[in-house]
Amino acid sequence: MSVTPRISWFTEEDRKQIVDEAIRIIQEIGVFVENEEALGLLDGAGALVDRKKGRVFIKSSLVERALETVPKRIVVYDRHGEPVMDLGGDRIHFNPGSAALRIYDYGQGKARTPETADLRKFATLIDALPNYAAQSTGLVSGDVPEEVADRYRLYIALQHSTKPVVTGTFKVDAFRVMHEMLATVVGDQDALKEKPMAVFDCCPSPPLMWSDLTCQALIDCARTGIPAELVSMPLTGATAPVTLAGAVTQHCAENLSGIVIHQLASQGAPIIYGGSPACFDMRKGTTPMGAVETMMIDGANAEIGKHLGLVTHAYMGLSDSKLVDYQAGMESAMGAVVAAASGINNISGPGMLDFESCQSLEKLVLDHEICGMALRLSAGIELRDHPVALPLIAQGLEKKEFLSLPHTTQWYREEAYFPDSVIDRATLEEWELRGGKDAVMRAAERVEKLSADHTPEPLDEQSVAHLNELMEREAARYGMEKLPGAT
Amino acid sequence: MEAFLDNCAKAIVAGDGGGAERLAGEALGSGLSLLQVIEEGFVRGIREVGRLWEEGEIFLPELVMGAEAMKKAMTVLQPALEGSDEAQESLGRIVIGTIEGDIHDIGKTLVATMLSANGFEVTDLGTDVPVARFIDEAEARNADCIAISALLTTTMNGQKRVIDELVKRSMRDKVKVMVGGAPCNEAWAKEIDADGYAGDAVSAVALAKGLAGKA
Structure with a gap:
């Protein structure tokens, strides 16, 4: 067994203090809850509910009880019910960043509104790229009414990849439809509950506010057994204390209050300790995902989550750059490596630019290699032989090389990660011969080749027919008679 | 007079809410034109804050502190202004x-x-x-x-x-x-x-x- 490389941020004493304070925050300062059902659940469980102010003061005993019933491990399955994400411990998994309103169009050299064809291509690429354990509903299609955009993303994703989906709702009424879509694909609602094929993001608003939509998503997830993923997003010095430790503490308080609501709706239902915090930029008023301090908060959050025995998540491996350039690569790689070394179970972000608002297919293909390297890093260094090297060096010296040793053939593919052709490791001569292209040019070619060559396993006709029926009905409610690309 | 107006502007630039409030209070009983105190004192300060922001000299926390100080001064001056014949022109x-x-x-x-x-x-x-x-x-x-x-x-x-x-x-x-x-x-x-x-x-x-x- 190898040691999983880990970055640590706190002493045991620090971790205890942060959690203790987080519990005091939701007990003494309380949280704002906008949703009636959640207020009813909290009231019923003995939390002090000030209805006039919508504020709820959650006793520490409620937090302790919730922490006892939360699962410490969550398995997410693909379309065929195969386990593909075993979330827990220090095991890491990557999926692309979610819900971009724009796509960077490499051919046009600028960002634009995504359309159905982009969503299909996006899902197809993720399906083809093995370092992405899950897909995400990463693009918001501009060619359907905004009221159904959340459902439509899932409708496309489920048809173009067998991988599980990290997604979420934009409107309260979307969950029921999205749940039915997922149940359709895996068989029925019971099969979906037993082997969930999706993770739903639920985003509290900092500081300590639970909107109607977010509460409802939490409760709906709990009741249907679909893993809920808390995406708390404290911004240092803007919507949270300016200190990194202060933001981590607020993040803990927000997550704990969410876990309480969720477990009150259904004890033992799966929920993930996660978020998308940022070290707020005091010059630009922006939320840089590529700031090293953002990554530090993310890593520290995961350490607190692990301390509580929870499955963890973060938005990392993304960039604030507006196009695929040096900054994009630098920030994405740093984030993914810090995430891997922090042992974050579900890492969302690849492909994303411009503060989580713009997806790029070229970046998705490049980031896939960052993920491959981060996964390799996370696997650590194993002592495969005992003695480790002594007899091998003797053999190598005798042959004057190690290439032909059977030991080399036995291990070289496992010891090293082999990146795709988008990463250049050729000699100068070969690189020139191949056209002297930079990484983004190579990625653009790779995008076209992969999407042309890879055919995702089609969804069975009956399921497709039902998905069509569901989606057409939803679209028709908002005045769209025919879905884009429908024949 | 000049020095007083300078101090008003400086309090805003420094984000000194307490100071701005105190200066506004002093202006009330001083016989000075309140409009002049606002325009050539406090407003000059908030314009300077805006300029410093645009030049990248100050960041968001200083900007907010400046605006908060301005609010404090105006809370003191506004009622007096409404009761006088000096009308401040609203921008909208x-x-x-x-x-x-x-x-x-x-x-x-x-x-x-x-x-x-x-x-x-x-x-x-x-x-x-x-x-x-x-x-x-x-x-x-x-x-x-x-x-x-x-x-x-x-x-x-x-x-x-x-x-x-x-x-x-x-x-x-x-x-x-x-x-x-x-x-x-x-x-x-x-x-x-x-x-x-x-x-x-x-x-x-x-x-x-x-x-x-x-x-």
Whole structure:
């Protein structure tokens, strides 16, 4: 067994203090809850509910009880019910960043509104790229009414990849439809509950506010057994204390209050300790995902989550750059490596630019290699032989090389990660011969080749027919008679 | 006199709310023209804050502190001004809020503070404001401008719905609309036919002044 490389941020004493304070925050300062059902659940469980102010003061005993019933491990399955994400411990998994309103169009050299064809291509690429354990509903299609955009993303994703989906709702009424879509694909609602094929993001608003939509998503997830993923997003010095430790503490308080609501709706239902915090930029008023301090908060959050025995998540491996350039690569790689070394179970972000608002297919293909390297890093260094090297060096010296040793053939593919052709490791001569292209040019070619060559396993006709029926009905409610690309 | 006005301006630039409040109090009983104290003292200070921000000399925390200090001074001076024959010219009435479905506060509040610090009459409707309420309040207050904040990619379409509703109620030519928030930009403002977009609180003031013809 190898040691999983880990970055640590706190002493045991620090971790205890942060959690203790987080519990005091939701007990003494309380949280704002906008949703009636959640207020009813909290009231019923003995939390002090000030209805006039919508504020709820959650006793520490409620937090302790919730922490006892939360699962410490969550398995997410693909379309065929195969386990593909075993979330827990220090095991890491990557999926692309979610819900971009724009796509960077490499051919046009600028960002634009995504359309159905982009969503299909996006899902197809993720399906083809093995370092992405899950897909995400990463693009918001501009060619359907905004009221159904959340459902439509899932409708496309489920048809173009067998991988599980990290997604979420934009409107309260979307969950029921999205749940039915997922149940359709895996068989029925019971099969979906037993082997969930999706993770739903639920985003509290900092500081300590639970909107109607977010509460409802939490409760709906709990009741249907679909893993809920808390995406708390404290911004240092803007919507949270300016200190990194202060933001981590607020993040803990927000997550704990969410876990309480969720477990009150259904004890033992799966929920993930996660978020998308940022070290707020005091010059630009922006939320840089590529700031090293953002990554530090993310890593520290995961350490607190692990301390509580929870499955963890973060938005990392993304960039604030507006196009695929040096900054994009630098920030994405740093984030993914810090995430891997922090042992974050579900890492969302690849492909994303411009503060989580713009997806790029070229970046998705490049980031896939960052993920491959981060996964390799996370696997650590194993002592495969005992003695480790002594007899091998003797053999190598005798042959004057190690290439032909059977030991080399036995291990070289496992010891090293082999990146795709988008990463250049050729000699100068070969690189020139191949056209002297930079990484983004190579990625653009790779995008076209992969999407042309890879055919995702089609969804069975009956399921497709039902998905069509569901989606057409939803679209028709908002005045769209025919879905884009429908024949 | 000069020294006093300088101190007023300096208190704002330093973000010294207590000092600004004290100086405003001193001005009340001094026999000085309050309008002059405001224009050549405090307003000069807040303009300097805006300039320093634009030059990258100060960051958001100093900007907010400056605007807060301005608010404190004006809270002292405003009632006295209303009771005197010195009328301060209002730059206009603005109704501001964060669109429905969105409970993000900070950007909107900062813009509201800067607008009021710079002489606009601002009504802050808070967050999660329904489309109709923006318009009802604007109508009731005879507002010159509606400012709509959206912090989520999923809620920014609400800004468009406010404009559509204004058109429907035949009010579009009576009130200007400015939009802002992380996912918005100039192109978005153009697309939804807003009158302008501002990326931060200082440019929001410049935009509002421009729309009011008081630039």
